[in-house]
Amino acid sequence: MDYGDGKGKSRNSEQCFDVPRSLAERGITRRDFMKFCTAMSAALALPMSLVPRIAAALENDGRPSVIWLEFQSCTGDTEALLRAANPTIGEIVLDVLSIDYAETIMAAAGHQAEDARMKTVKEARGKYIAIVEGAVPMKDGGIYCCIGGRSALDIVREVCSGALATITVGTCASYGGLPAAAPNPTGAVGVKEAVPGATVVNLPGCPVNTDNLVATVVHFLTFGKLPAVDGKGRPLFAYGKRIHDNCERRPHFDAGQYVEVWGSEAHRNGHCLYKMGCKGPETFHNCPVQRYNEKTNWPVGSGHGCAGCSEPQFWDTMTPFYRRLPNVPGFGIETTADKIGAGLAVATAAAFAAHGVVSGLRHKDDESKDGKGGNQ
Amino acid sequence: MTKIVVDPITRIEGHLRIQAEVNGGTITDAWSSSTMFRGIESILKGRDPRDAWYFTQRICGVCTTVHSIASIRAVENALNITVPLNAELIRNLIIGTQLVQDHVIHFYHLHALDWVDVVSALKADPAKSAALAASLSDWPLNSPTYFKSVQDKVAAFVKKGRLGPFGNAYWGHPAYKLPPEANLMATAHYLEALDWQREVIKIHAILGSKNPHPQTFLVGGMAIPIDPNSQNALNADKIAEIGELLGKVKRFVEKVYIPDLLAVASFYKDWAGIGAGVGNYLSYGEYPLDNSGKPEKLWFPQGIILNRDLTKVHPIDQKKITESVAHSWYEGGSAGVHPYDGQTEPKYTGPKPPYDMIDTNGKYSWVKSPRYDGKPMEVGPLAVILVAYASGHAGAKGAVDMVLKKLGVGPEALFSTLGRTAARGIESLLVAEELPKWLDMLVANIKGGDLASHNGEKWDPASWPHEAAGFGWHNAPRGALGHWVRIRDQKIENYQAVVPTTWNASPRDEKGERGPYEAALVGTPLADPDKPLEILRTIHSFDPCLACAVHVVDPEGNAMVDVKVL
Numbered sequence: 001m002d003y004g005d006g007k008g009k010s011r012n013s014e015q016c017f018d019v020p021r022s023l024a025e026r027g028i029t030r031r032d033f034m035k036f037c038t039a040m041s042a043a044l045a046l047p048m049s050l051v052p053r054i055a056a057a058l059e060n061d062g063r064p065s066v067i068w069l070e071f072q073s074c075t076g077d078t079e080a081l082l083r084a085a086n087p088t089i090g091e092i093v094l095d096v097l098s099i100d101y102a103e104t105i106m107a108a109a110g111h112q113a114e115d116a117r118m119k120t121v122k123e124a125r126g127k128y129i130a131i132v133e134g135a136v137p138m139k140d141g142g143i144y145c146c147i148g149g150r151s152a153l154d155i156v157r158e159v160c161s162g163a164l165a166t167i168t169v170g171t172c173a174s175y176g177g178l179p180a181a182a183p184n185p186t187g188a189v190g191v192k193e194a195v196p197g198a199t200v201v202n203l204p205g206c207p208v209n210t211d212n213l214v215a216t217v218v219h220f221l222t223f224g225k226l227p228a229v230d231g232k233g234r235p236l237f238a239y240g241k242r243i244h245d246n247c248e249r250r251p252h253f254d255a256g257q258y259v260e261v262w263g264s265e266a267h268r269n270g271h272c273l274y275k276m277g278c279k280g281p282e283t284f285h286n287c288p289v290q291r292y293n294e295k296t297n298w299p300v301g302s303g304h305g306c307a308g309c310s311e312p313q314f315w316d317t318m319t320p321f322y323r324r325l326p327n328v329p330g331f332g333i334e335t336t337a338d339k340i341g342a343g344l345a346v347a348t349a350a351a352f353a354a355h356g357v358v359s360g361l362r363h364k365d366d367e368s369k370d371g372k373g374g375n376q
Numbered sequence: 377m378t379k380i381v382v383d384p385i386t387r388i389e390g391h392l393r394i395q396a397e398v399n400g401g402t403i404t405d406a407w408s409s410s411t412m413f414r415g416i417e418s419i420l421k422g423r424d425p426r427d428a429w430y431f432t433q434r435i436c437g438v439c440t441t442v443h444s445i446a447s448i449r450a451v452e453n454a455l456n457i458t459v460p461l462n463a464e465l466i467r468n469l470i471i472g473t474q475l476v477q478d479h480v481i482h483f484y485h486l487h488a489l490d491w492v493d494v495v496s497a498l499k500a501d502p503a504k505s506a507a508l509a510a511s512l513s514d515w516p517l518n519s520p521t522y523f524k525s526v527q528d529k530v531a532a533f534v535k536k537g538r539l540g541p542f543g544n545a546y547w548g549h550p551a552y553k554l555p556p557e558a559n560l561m562a563t564a565h566y567l568e569a570l571d572w573q574r575e576v577i578k579i580h581a582i583l584g585s586k587n588p589h590p591q592t593f594l595v596g597g598m599a600i601p602i603d604p605n606s607q608n609a610l611n612a613d614k615i616a617e618i619g620e621l622l623g624k625v626k627r628f629v630e631k632v633y634i635p636d637l638l639a640v641a642s643f644y645k646d647w648a649g650i651g652a653g654v655g656n657y658l659s660y661g662e663y664p665l666d667n668s669g670k671p672e673k674l675w676f677p678q679g680i681i682l683n684r685d686l687t688k689v690h691p692i693d694q695k696k697i698t699e700s701v702a703h704s705w706y707e708g709g710s711a712g713v714h715p716y717d718g719q720t721e722p723k724y725t726g727p728k729p730p731y732d733m734i735d736t737n738g739k740y741s742w743v744k745s746p747r748y749d750g751k752p753m754e755v756g757p758l759a760v761i762l763v764a765y766a767s768g769h770a771g772a773k774g775a776v777d778m779v780l781k782k783l784g785v786g787p788e789a790l791f792s793t794l795g796r797t798a799a800r801g802i803e804s805l806l807v808a809e810e811l812p813k814w815l816d817m818l819v820a821n822i823k824g825g826d827l828a829s830h831n832g833e834k835w836d837p838a839s840w841p842h843e844a845a846g847f848g849w850h851n852a853p854r855g856a857l858g859h860w861v862r863i864r865d866q867k868i869e870n871y872q873a874v875v876p877t878t879w880n881a882s883p884r885d886e887k888g889e890r891g892p893y894e895a896a897l898v899g900t901p902l903a904d905p906d907k908p909l910e911i912l913r914t915i916h917s918f919d920p921c922l923a924c925a926v927h928v929v930d931p932e933g934n935a936m937v938d939v940k941v942l
Contacts, residue, residue, distance in 0.1 A: 063538070072414050075389045076437020076588040082481070083574050083587065099540045103386045107489045107545030109912055110382040116544040137413075143724045146411040147391055148383050151729040178416065178434045185415030185722070207437060207588050262594060262830035268601040270608025292586035296578050302585035302592050303608070304599035307430060315431070320424035 064221075065120045065128035067159055068102035071145050071152040072179045072188055073134025076207035077169040078104045083293055084210045097217065100128075103147075114148045121162050129217070130163035132156065135172040135179045136194040139187030153194060160198040165226055166191055167201050167216055171309055174202035174233070181315035192233060201226050202233035206309035211290050212238040232312060234284070243280035243306050246288040249273065267303060277322040278305030285310040377404075378905050381733065383411070385912065387486040389438040389921040392881065395736060396897060398905050406890075406897035407736040408881050410743040410922050413705075413722060420871040424837070425451045425863050426595045428871065432859065433589055435873065436921055440588040441474045441580070442852035443873065446859040449848025451595045453669075454863055455840055460828035463597035464667045465818040466583055466610075469618065470590065471662065471850070472811045473579045476625055478853040479757070479804040480633055482919045484562075484569040487797065490913045491640050492562040493552040494542060498531055500556035509561050512635035517568070526564040546909045553643045562640065565632055576625050582614050597830030602822060610829075615819060622811050629801075629808040637801040638782050641794055648785055651793030651914040653896035654752045657681040657759035658692065658879070660858070662851035663810070675810065676760055676851060677767040680748065684791050686766040692748075694847065697858070697874060700745040702886035703738070710886035712747050715860045715872040716845075743922075745882040745891060746874050754892045755855030755879045756918060758799040762790065771810075775802045793896070796917040837866040852876055854921050877921045893918060 070078065099105075101117040108116055120128055134152075137144035142151030160166045168191050171177040179188035192200045203212055216235055219227045227235040244250065252258070252272040259267040259276050274281070283306055287298045299306055308318035383393035391412040397405040420431055428451060432443035445467060452459060502523035509518040533539070546552075554562070577587045583600055584590030592599045603609035661671060661678030671678055679689035698712030707723045725739050734740045747753070764772035779798055780787060789795055834840060840863065847860040855876035862870040882891035890898070893915060900910050 065538075070391075072412060074434050074437035074440075076434070076440060079437050079440065079588040082570065083577065097540075098538045100538075100543065102541055103384055103391075104389065105485065106386050106541040106543075107494075107547075108543065109384065109386040110908070112544045112546075112907075113384060113386050140724060141728060143726065143729065144413045144722070145391065146729050146731075149381075149727075149729060149731040154729065178419070178431065179414040181419045181431075183418060185418050186413060188414070206434065262597065262599065262832055262835070263601050263828060268603035268606050268609045268827070270606065293578050293581035294574075296581035297585045299585040299591040302581075302583065302590075302600050304585060304591045304594075307591065315419070319427055321427045321430060322424070 063098040064164075065124045066097045066099045066102075066131055067117055067120055067128055067163070068099060068131045069133065069152075069156060069159060070103050071132070071134035071136050071156065071173070072186070073170070073172055074178075075104055075133070077133040077173075078102070080169075080207040080210045081213070084214065097129075111148070117159070121159055125162045127164055128162075129220075130160050130166040130198075131213075132160070132166060132168050132173040132191050133170055135176045135188035135190065137179065137186035137188050138194065139185075144186040144188075156191060157195050160191060160195045160200075163198065165199045165201065165220065166195075167203060167213065168192075169203050169208040169213055171204040171206050171312075171314065174204040175312035177204075177206070178315055180313070199226065200233060201229060201235060203238070204232075204234060204310040204312070205285060206307075209238070209285075209287070209290055209292060212286070230284070234310070238286045238290070239284045239310060241284065241286065243283045243285055243287055243300075246286070247280055247300060248288060249300060270303075273300060273303075273305040275324050276305050277320070277324055279308030279311075279314075279318045279321075279325065280306040281325055282318070283308040283311055283314075379733070380905055380908060382908055382911055383409075385915055385920070387489065387912075387916060388919075389436060392915070392920055392922050393734070394893075394897070394911055394915065395734065396908070396911065398902055401902055401905075403897050403900045403902060403911070406894045407734075407740055408743070408883060408891060408893040409734055409736075409741040410881060412922060413742040415722070417871045417873065420868050422867050424866070425454075425861060425868050426835075426837075428861065428868060429593045429595070430591075432871075432873065433593075435875070437588045438921060439474065439478055439853050441470055441590060442850055442857055443859070444590075444593045445471060446848045446850040446852075446857050446873070447861075448593050448595050449850065450846055450859040450861045451848070451863075452846075453848055454844040454846030454861055455595075455834050457596050457831055457834050458669065459597045459667055459831055460826070461667045461821055462602055462818060462826060462829050463831075464664050465814050465821070466598050466600065466829070468663050468814045469811065469818070470580060470583055472807045472814070473576065473622075473625065475853045476629060476804045476808050476811075477573050477577050479800050480569055480628070481573050482800065482853075482916075483633060483637065483797070484566045486919070487916045488562055488566060488640075489545065490909060490916055491552070491644060492554060492566075493547055493549075493559050494530065494563050494566075495534065495547040496552065496554070496556050497527060497560035497563045498534065498556075500527060500560035502527055502560065504557035505560040505564075508557050508639070509635075512639055513631040515631040515635075517564075523560055523564060526567065527560055529567075530563060546907045549907055549909050550903045551909050554640065555643075558639060558643065562636060565636055568632065569628075572624070572628050576621050576628075579618050579621050579625075582618055583610070594830055596832060596835055597828075600829060602827045602829050604822065610822075615815065619812065619815055622815060625811060626808045629804050634801055634805055637798065638779065641783055641798060644794060645783065645785065645789075647794040647913065648783075648789035648792045650900055650910075651796070651896045651917060652684075652791045653754050653892045654890070655682075655684045655791065656748070656751050656753045657762050658748055658753040658755050658856050659759045659763040660692070660849040660851050660856045661763075662760075663807075663814075676764050676772075677769060678849075679763045679767060680753070681759070681762050681766055682751070684788075686762065686787065689763055689766045694858075696749040698747050698750070699874065699878075700747065700885040701739075702745065703736075703883035704741055704744045705739050706744070712745070712750065712885065715858075715874055716862070716870065739883075741881075741883040743878055743881050743883060743891075745885040746879050747885055750887075752882065752885070752889055752891055752895070753856075753879055754918075755876045756796070756799075757803040757853075757855070758790065758796045759855055760851055761799040761802050771806045772802070775805055793914045793917040800919070840866060854919050855879065875921075877918075880918045881920055881922065893920075 100120040136152045142153035145152040168174045175190040176188045249272045257271040259271045291298045308314040378398045385392040393409040395407045396403050429444040429447040432447045435443045503520040505523040506520040580587035580590045584592030601609040658680050661674035663675035700712040701708045702710035705724045707721045845862045850857045858874045860872040880892045
């Protein structure tokens with residue numbers, strides 16, 4: 001298939017990859033594989049009629065090279081990858097992709113590891129996928145994250161500008177995340193801000209839901225292009241709906257049945273967590289449907305509110321986590337994040353004003369109350 | 377004399393660089409540098425202390441529960457909150473599952489490739505692998521057919537010529553000693569462990585929504601409610617599922633991990649004489665058996681061992697913990713100070729990237745140098761096991777003696793790279809066998825009518841004193857973790873984490889004394905300085921977690937008030 005550079009067919013033969021045979025070698029039956037494709041199709045919110053098309057795309061294609069970069073991260077997204085949900089998904093990820101560089105799992109170290117990355121950047125230019133985990137610190141010439149003596153900024157620019165596409169995993173790589181939380185000590189930013197010219201799809205979440213990562217890759221292999229995204233660079237198939245609108249506890253919200261005390265009867269009976277600070281009404285993510293760890297559970301399912309982790313700057317806009325949102329606008333489920341963006345900004349600003357949590361305001365508060373100042 | 381650099385050290389959490397001097401094929405000096413900094417403690421300032429666990433959890437996504445645990449314990453300590461017994465037991469289940477899962481991932485996916493040559497597995501006779509495996513345990517997947525199928529998979533993968541994460545490694549290095557059949561067995565278990573870890577960690581999802589980063593911790597207890605008559609709470613169905621998964625945890629450790637560990641170790645006994653390190657060991661103890669908060673009620677005891685002397689376990693006085701920034705990129709004097717008196721804004725004086733070498737005479741790391749009573753301390757599974765062993769902990773004594781006997785070595789072999797790796801297995805075994813008992817305790821408590829999962833007396837910040845301070849200790853998979861918090865007017869005034877990898881990866885202190893990694897590398901032989909596999913062995917034996925190690929403390933650094941011991 002054509003990756004868009006017009007050279008997709010000229011790949012040399014040793015890179016050709018026979019998926020059915022490879023799956024058989026790994027003990028994965030055709031049935032397992034079709035199940036995987038069906039699961040992916042469901043994750044992508046695609047009609048079932050497209051299942052054969054996805055299978056065909058994977059079977060006819062070579063494994064794209066992947067460079068997995070890790071910067072200011074906690075490695076939680078790499079760990080999420082290790083928990084890939086479908087029973088055979090981990091094996092298929094190893095088989096579908098050629099992960100040429102990933103610090104946490106790769107056998108090579110030191111300059112031999114750096115050589116592996118540079119080889120892919122050079123030899124597969126314009127064809128490899130960059131997956132980035134962690135934020136990029138921009139302050140002071142990028143000294144807050146160096147690998148092999150080079151700054152993260154230098155590496156991310158080199159790798160992402162030569163990539164066919166970049167997928168950011170987690171909120172840090174997407175928008176700066178935790179390191180960028182006020183007062184952002186290291187000038188951390190997301191990849192799109194660090195490399196404005198790169199083609200980037202953001203998969204925020206803390207950590208990323210691996211099902212969404214695999215679905216993005218499959219979408220790309222199937223259709224030869226990246227999935228449609230919202231105004232925050234997030235694929236609509238995974239971030240197109242509000243948590244609140246898909247939440248299993250929504251009927252309790254509508255019925256006015258709220259948890260007000262942890263461990264109370266209402267809490268034990270699964271009532272709505274809105275009053276305990278749940279951020280589902282302002283958060284766009286497919287958690288209620290896709291869930292985590294082989295669809296075992298998700299935060300609200302285990303009795304804790306949503307923290308809004310897939311929203312940019314949620315560390316500042318969604319905290320304190322246990323304060324309820326000041327008001328929950330009554331927009332309908334057909335509304336997208338883009339459409340209500342302006343409305344949210346207003347609601348969020350109201351939250352800041354009410355609770356004094358916006359970073360600048362908070363620190364000003366501190367200074368005035370404590371009589372301290374000048375250290376910001 | 378040759379100077380070598382390994383950067384990045386891969387198969388760890390985070391960004392670590394080692395510079396070393398090599399003379400005549402042996403490392404004569406070493407420097408450990410962390411090259412990433414985020415500043416999470418500055419970010420915590422001014423926030424709601426009840427949110428701190430969610431922030432600190434993101435210090436690390438590998439040991440994804442540990443900073444949450446230390447954080448809620450610190451805040452509960454500061455506010456004098458007693459959590460319900462059920463919550464304490466649920467925490468034990470989460471902590472123990474995290475520890476065993478993390479140790480297995482470390483052994484197979486981060487450390488094994490230092491000892492196991494995957495490419496050599498292609499030359500193995502699968503029948504011999506099966507015979508070897510069957511001689512070690514009665515694990516069901518010990519047939520020649522099974523090992524043949526694994527070998528075929530690896531062969532097909534290698535044949536493609538694109539090795540992905542297995543490319544460019546030190547395959548064929550003379551320091552690899554395992555025969556092909558053992559390499560094949562270990563490679564098969566590398567793949568099995570990938571499936572196993574994904575499966576058993578569902579315990580975290582059941583109790584806490586997801587993993588990595590379970591979302592269920594609360595200051596005062598846990599967010600998962602308990603109610604046998606509700607489908608939205610911890611009920612009999614969920615308890616049964618956890619019990620089933622704990623069985624899988626235990627069986628894999630007993631029948632795969634420990635036999636593999638002993639088998640691999642038996643080919644590398646020379647590593648029982650390499651990589652000793654500083655010889656001082658600190659353990660905070662772990663697994664409360666009631667909700668009293670008393671150190672003597674911890675299942676693993678706390679204490680300190682000095683100069684490898686197993687005849688005496690010293691008590692811990694938290695006031696003797698200090699951190700020095702003599703060789704770390706922070707503002708401040710060089711003398712060590714208590715976490716609450718710490719200096720500290722970042723002040724980078726290293727080379728401007730891109731660079732080849734860091735000048736190790738000055739400051740050379742983002743990691744500080746924690747010391748106890750002025751001495752460097754090793755923390756981690758070896759410290760936990762040595763303190764337990766020397767304290768007369770029956771489980772630890774039995775397991776250590778079993779391992780030493782099987783390997784035919786004496787207790788002195790524990791003070792080494794091999795001992796560190798063996799201790800991780802011993803700790804896993806002990807915890808895996810104890811986990812079902814904590815589940816039984818939880819069931820008994822629920823059966824007795826106790827459904828409490830949270831103590832809400834001090835949930836409302838209005839009930840807090842104007843000022844409070846406390847600390848929370850936790851024995852994480854990588855060892856002794858402490859969080860210190862100071863609260864004023866319902867907000868975090870100061871937050872400080874002294875983390876296992878900070879202890880272990882620390883650079884030299886103001887007296888020039890090496891940190892544990894650095895000390896452990898001295899004397900290590902290198903077969904080929906261009907391919908320093910032996911450095912990876914010793915560094916990986918500590919299981920580094922650099923994201924955890926690097927942090928910054930409060931710029932004000934006011935003195936701590938009235939700390940209560942947890």
